[in-house]
Amino acid sequence: MDAGRVGLMVWILLGAVSVGWASNSEVLRPRVPIDQIEAARAVTNPFPVTPEMLQQGKALFEGKAFCRACHGADGKGLGMDLDYSTFKGPLPRNFTDKLWQQARTDGELFWILKNGSPGTDMAPFIPLVLTEEEAWQVLMYVRSFGGR
Numbered sequence: 001m002d003a004g005r006v007g008l009m010v011w012i013l014l015g016a017v018s019v020g021w022a023s024n025s026e027v028l029r030p031r032v033p034i035d036q037i038e039a040a041r042a043v044t045n046p047f048p049v050t051p052e053m054l055q056q057g058k059a060l061f062e063g064k065a066f067c068r069a070c071h072g073a074d075g076k077g078l079g080m081d082l083d084y085s086t087f088k089g090p091l092p093r094n095f096t097d098k099l100w101q102q103a104r105t106d107g108e109l110f111w112i113l114k115n116g117s118p119g120t121d122m123a124p125f126i127p128l129v130l131t132e133e134e135a136w137q138v139l140m141y142v143r144s145f146g147g148r
C-alpha cells in the first residue's frame with residue numbers, strides 16, 4: 001500500500017471516530033434548559049423502588065402511556081418492534097445506553113415527562129396522561145433498562 005492510500009484510510013478512520021463521538025455527545029447534551037437545570041436536578045424520586053412499582057411502570061410504559069410506541073418494548077429507541085421509515089427529527093432515546101443513563105439525574109427525566117423535550121417528538125405526559133406517581137413508576141422502569 002502506498003502512502004497516499006494509508007493517508008486516506010487514516011482520514012476515513014478519524015472521520016468515523018469523530019462522527020461517532022459527535023452523535024454520542026448530542027445524545028448526552030442536557031435537554032433541560034440551562035436556567036432550569038439546577039432546580040430540575042434537585043428533584044428526587046419520593047417513592048421506594050419495589051418490584052410492584054416497577055411492574056406498574058412497565059404496564060404504563062407498554063399501555064396507557066404508550067412510551068413503547070416510540071421507545072420500543074426493548075427500550076432501545078430503534079427497537080425491533082418499530083418502523084422508523086416515517087420518523088422525522090431526533091430518534092427516541094435508547095434507554096439501554098449506559099452513558100446516557102449516567103448522564104441524567106432522576107429529576108431531569110421527571111422534568112422531561114412534565115415538559116417534553118422541546119423541538120422533538122417527545123411530548124409532555126404530566127398531568128394529561130400520567131399522574132406524578134405514575135410518572136415516577138414509569139421512570140423506575142426506564143432506569144431498569146440501564147441495568148439498575
Ligand code: HEC
Pocket residue numbers: 027030031032061065066067068069070071090091092093104108109112113117120121122123125138139142
Ligand atoms: C411520539 C414518540 C414518543 C413517545 C410516545 C414517547 N417518547 Fe420519549 N422520546 C421521544 C424522542 C423523539 C426522544 C428524543 C428527544 C431528544 O433527543 O431530545 C425522546 C426522549 C425521551 C427521554 C430522554 C430525554 C433526555 O433527557 O435525554 C426520556 C426519558 C423519554 N423520552 C421518556 C419517555 C417516556 C417515559 C414515555 C412514555 C410516558 C415516552 N418517552 C414516550 C419520542 C417519544
